[in-house]
Amino acid sequence: MRYPKRIGRLSVPGRKVQLATAAMLVATTVAACGGQDDGAKASAPKAPATIPELTKDPLTLSFIWFDWPPAHALEDFANAEYTKQRSNVTIKVNTVPNANWHDAMFTQFAAHKTDFDIPILDSQHIGEAVTNGNILDITDFVKQNIDVKAYNPYLLAAYGQYPQAETGKRDENASLYGLPLLGDTWTMIYRKDLIGDKPPQTWDEMISVAAKCQADNPGVSGLAFHQANGSDAAAVTYNTVNGVYGGNLWDSKTRKIDGVMNDAAGQEAMDVLVNKMKPLTAKGSGNWFIDEVNAAVAQGKACIAFNWIAASGGLLDPKQSTLGTTREQILDKLGFATLPSQKTNLVPLGGMGMHVSAYSPAANQAEALNFMKWFEQADIQKKWAAAGGVPARTDALESPEFLNAGPFNKVYADSVTRMRDMWNVPEYARLVDIENTNVNAALNGAKPPKDALDDIAKEQQGVLDSGNRKGGGGL
Amino acid sequence: MSGPVPLTTDHPGQVASATPPAPGRSRRLSDRWLAVAFISPALLLLLAMSVFPLLWALYLSFTDYSATRGGSAHFVWFENYTAILTSAQVHLRALTTLIYVVGAVALQTVLGFAIAYLISRRTHGRGLLTTLFLVPMMLSQVVVGLFWKFMLDAQFGVINSMLGSLGLGQVEWLTRQQTALISLIVVDTWQWTPFIMLIALAGLTAVPKYLYEAASIDRASEWFRFRTITLPLVWPLLLIAVLFRAIEAFRLFDLVYILTSGGPGVSTETLSFHVYKVAFLGFNTGTASAYGILMVLIVIVLTQLYLRYLNKLKED
Known part of the structure; x- marks a missing residue:
């Protein structure tokens, strides 16, 4: 015997499928809602004062920057020089078009997962990254490892300090979240x-x-x-x-x-x-x-x-x-x-600082700190100047390696004390x-x-x- | 004694479900369950990739959530929607988008239909011509935007160079308020006219030949044949093409991003471009979600109205 087709009511499997679908949606939504609390604590985590033990395994240290000549110069320079000290490390500078630079970094920060270890932030991005807890507080690390007196105080402040420094000054009590990578004006x-x-x-x-x-x-x-x-x-x-x-x-x-x-x-x-x-x-x-x-x-x-x-x-x-x-x-x-x-x-004031992503693996964060310490040494800064970079250390700025590398480098050296940021x-x-x-x-x-x-x-x-x-x- | 088994039925699905399972198949695996099993991967994918994000965006649209600032989302109920609907900034972008959609789709429809009509009258080389006309449609919007940016450059662009050789002055295509939106419409028309042409061509080739033959016997003029035979028969199909293009044009982003960045000022900022700025410059995720939901609603409502008109047209 055949029953007439029921209208207006689903068959049992159909209803089950709908119920299961609804339950899954509710469960996923609840799970997703619950996941939001992760970001409730919005403050920059602290980097250790001393560099943790570095890995001996092969490691790729990734940067993110926008696509312009200094980005390629940095990758070439770092792979040539840093690997002399750390042969198991490869430096990769990922580049995006300038217009996507902010989005490329901060959408990954929003996901709490980054494919870069060292974001190169514009000096004005620091506030957003610090407030959201996206980069490490390196104040203690800088005290232990960096010769801050070797810099013009405002340059050090502009690429790392938050809250923002007054033009031409540095607040020594303020926290630091980055170090200069490339000066510019x-x-x-x-x-x-x-x-x-x-x-x-x-x-x-x-x-x-x-x-x-x-x-x-x-x-x-x-x-x-x-x-x-x-x-x-x-x-x-x-x-x-x-x-x-x-x-x-x-x-x-x-x-x-x-x-x-x-x-x-x-x-x-x-x-x-x-x-x-x-x-x-x-x-x-x-x-x-x-x-x-x-x-x-x-x-x-x-x-x-x-x-x-x-x-x-x-x-x-x-x-x-x-x-x-x-x-x-x-x-x-x-x-x-x-x-x-x-x-x-x-x-x-132009140029950018380097920072450490709060979402990088511990080994990469340690390597990033080691790279920053290495990069800020006087002789490395001079080599960076000779390779086409614009250093931030005063001794490097006054060095013949920098001043003779390009006709515009003296312009930068003469402009340092005149800079104002946004x-x-x-x-x-x-x-x-x-x-x-x-x-x-x-x-x-x-x-x-x-x-x-x-x-x-x-x-x-x-x-x-x-x-x-x-x-x-x-x- | 049982009656004869019917060979056909009005409800084949029910006959199938009434048939006993084939020997060896588990009793639990009825055809219904098999159907569910087969469609569930696609269904799950759809739920995960489309339905859930849409529902999630709907939920966020009632909150002040920010993807980068983190913290829990607080309900602000309809405040995002109220702010968007009353914002002068949004009204400006809506007007820009409307001008763009109407301008681009109208131009593409006229040109697309005209080209299709001319091609349909040819007997030789129709396939080759159609293929050549389709090339722009197959290119990426970003690539199209980039090469048109070079071509429209006021200083070095080939368009101004051609105008110069004709003794005409330089035109600032992308940096003047009066010309920037027109440039976007022209580029979009260049790329998407073939789409309308293709659909119109399908409609034109489907018009029965005997109608034209009958009209010829009655010594109907070319214009009369076009107006009373060609256009009415192709019109419904053309309207569907217009619907697709209007939806596409409504969510224009790529060309604006590449060619003008919304400039000069914000004079070529479309709604989609503005949503992008709200979502990724300030990371105001709640507001951006509400903005996106409103755009989806507008498209759904307009599409429904349009489809009703289309159905009415078919019934008539």
């Missing part, structure tokens, strides 16, 4: 054959020289600088002009941005940038960053350009330049100088995005300069003040 690159051997000394003079050069040389733009809205490109440009014209990014003690950044000095800086400097740049340069500025210089399309020193090495390569067939010929045309001053002589706070990624998009909008005519600056100040203040906000964070 902007250099002014100028065409000696077009504007003469003597670089402009003031910002106003620089603008007038660039304007004259542009007028005298059709097809060559007066200026080339970072304007893109990715990474920190346009933000660093504005911050540099802001500093030179006597502005401040914020009052770090009261955490006040609105009314500070957009004060009279800040407005003047924005006016100079958008109304005096931007008209001297090439058409369509509103999305230029490091590579595009270098390309314009190498192709002889800019009278004066600004770029990071660590990214300027390629400018002297005849294969990449139309300015000469030898390095000497190129150097006859290109000059490198410290930034002109105006109301102040501040320059942007905000090193956990909210940095959002602060810099707000500034980047608004400065980029002003530079490309999408927003009036005053509105852009006021929006930056207001939106950034909103981010800093949103600590107690319950929902909708991040909008």
